């Protein structure tokens with residue numbers, strides 16, 4: 001990658017990824033874009049609705065990008081509340097992104113998710129290749145996305161790459177409308193009120209990852225040798241498998257009177273119950289040397305330090 005266009009740059013991943021990429025690739029070589037009129041980051045920014053193919057192509061050509069990191073999408077909980085919009089945006093936006101990548105011969109990344117699995121997938125040590133019959137609209141768009149990215153690679157030679165992200169925890173931008181959002185909110189709430197309302201049962205185990213590890217994974221995958229990437233769309237990656245209770249206990253090591261209050265939301269509980277507890281990540285380790293540095297307690301310490309600093 002030399003010049004990179006990031007869509008959905010104001011979102012949870014985008015607002016951290018843009019700065020991270022600019023440190024390595026140069027400020028002017030990372031073009032942030034989002035549907036919003038204003039940017040969350042400093043540097044080059046373009047207003048871009050990914051549903052508008054002509055505009056997408058215009059922006060990509062204007063900056064002569066050679067890589068597209070397509071992040072604009074609706075998350076799982078929001079998608080379940082508005083399934084038609086989720087299908088249109090998650091699939092229509094991805095299709096435009098792949099078409100632009102094909103047209104300008106750019107490398108392409110767009111994330112899949114643990115949501116690409118469903119209740120008939122093995123829940124523990126979920127294999128890289130297994131049954132994928134998700135029961136959410138979000139999951140349907142993620143499986144379709146994986147297949148589309150494979151299609152553009154096999155049919156048109158577009159260098160597509162992807163990972164199945166678990167719940168991501170970060171301290172710069174809150175996620176909006178995901179099932180794993182509680183895992184971010186509890187850190188903010190711990191510092192503000194010493195209590196947090198969790199809409200999942202205390203023993204709901206899900207894969208999670210701290211944002212710095214997620215950003216490294218994107219870059220490591222994009223910089224890997226194409227010939228090594230057998231499972232390019234999309235690799236299982238994760239760094240911990242955690243329940244809300246375990247988040248609570250980890251925060252209590254630093255803020256002893258923190259309390260998680262459980263008020264179960266049946267919709268988000270049903271989504272979480274259909275997702276893996278713990279994926280098998282060994283193909284990512286083998287094929288692009290996926291590494292992570294943060295376990296639960298190290299992440300908790302850093303989250304609390306960063307939030308205290310107001311980062």
Ligand code: AKB
Pocket residue numbers: 075076077112113114115138165166167168175177178179180181
């Ligand atoms: C969500 O909860 O929708 C996302 C995801 C796991 O893909 N964080």
